Amino acid sequence: MTIYVTKNYDEMSKKGAEIIAEFLKVKPAANLGLATGGTPVGMYKELIEMNKKGEISFKEVSAYNLDEYYPIEKTNDQSYDYFMKDNLFNHVDININNTHIPNGMAANCEAEGKAYDELVRATGGVDIQVLGIGGNGHIGFNEPSDIFEPITHQVTLDERTIQDNARFFNSIDEVPTQAITMGIGTIMTAKSILLLASGSGKATILREMLLGKVDPRVPASILQFHKDVKVVLDEEAAAELLSEIK
Ligand SMILES: N[C@@H]1[C@@H](O)[C@H](O)[C@@H](COP(=O)(O)O)O[C@@H]1O
Numbered sequence: 001m002t003i004y005v006t007k008n009y010d011e012m013s014k015k016g017a018e019i020i021a022e023f024l025k026v027k028p029a030a031n032l033g034l035a036t037g038g039t040p041v042g043m044y045k046e047l048i049e050m051n052k053k054g055e056i057s058f059k060e061v062s063a064y065n066l067d068e069y070y071p072i073e074k075t076n077d078q079s080y081d082y083f084m085k086d087n088l089f090n091h092v093d094i095n096i097n098n099t100h101i102p103n104g105m106a107a108n109c110e111a112e113g114k115a116y117d118e119l120v121r122a123t124g125g126v127d128i129q130v131l132g133i134g135g136n137g138h139i140g141f142n143e144p145s146d147i148f149e150p151i152t153h154q155v156t157l158d159e160r161t162i163q164d165n166a167r168f169f170n171s172i173d174e175v176p177t178q179a180i181t182m183g184i185g186t187i188m189t190a191k192s193i194l195l196l197a198s199g200s201g202k203a204t205i206l207r208e209m210l211l212g213k214v215d216p217r218v219p220a221s222i223l224q225f226h227k228d229v230k231v232v233l234d235e236e237a238a239a240e241l242l243s244e245i246k
Pocket of ligand 1 (some may be wrong): 035036037038039040066067131132133134135139140141161165
């Protein structure tokens, strides 16, 4: 695992974009695993700029997103489908047919989960998976639990997650209470992982994730067992980590 500590959100975003760009230069037909939330938005902006300047291309890229609220229509501006178009896909040269997000209107979430994992597997697996981290340690929408969920599945969101995500909605009552997410097992099959985190609100969970025991109560702690993880933090997010290892 390599941990990069950058000055602030903008520097974190630039470093994250640099890592993805380097990757795309080596493998233009990469399978990118993508994430939503506030954290990667700055990185997506950087990637859009690089794409506009012709420094990188998404023409051959396939994208697989981590998760989607459930139930939610693609046209809902709170859906992750909408988010990805708004924050990345509509602004780069990616073929939209090569972008994949769990179906928030699936009639059968179990079948949807199986089909999604099969799709990821059949295309050779995710080359580099972008992750944020929830304040409770979730990755994707894998909430703290007694087990590490192996496959893409339906989840009930934690109260903490609903509160954290309420800032994107008009009121907390509008936040969906369910989602479909890649499982921890699905995420762990990615060949490499890029986790981004910013701000003091993430400092405690990052210390637990990186220095604590591997425990499904802190889902992101499983990444200690992955062989190729890059963690890009800003100074605020890294604060407890740095004070611990000094
Ligand atoms: N499902 C997403 C996660 O993929 C994201 O990493 C996390 C943190 O979000 P943020 O980046 O806004 O702090 O919570 C969201 O609900």
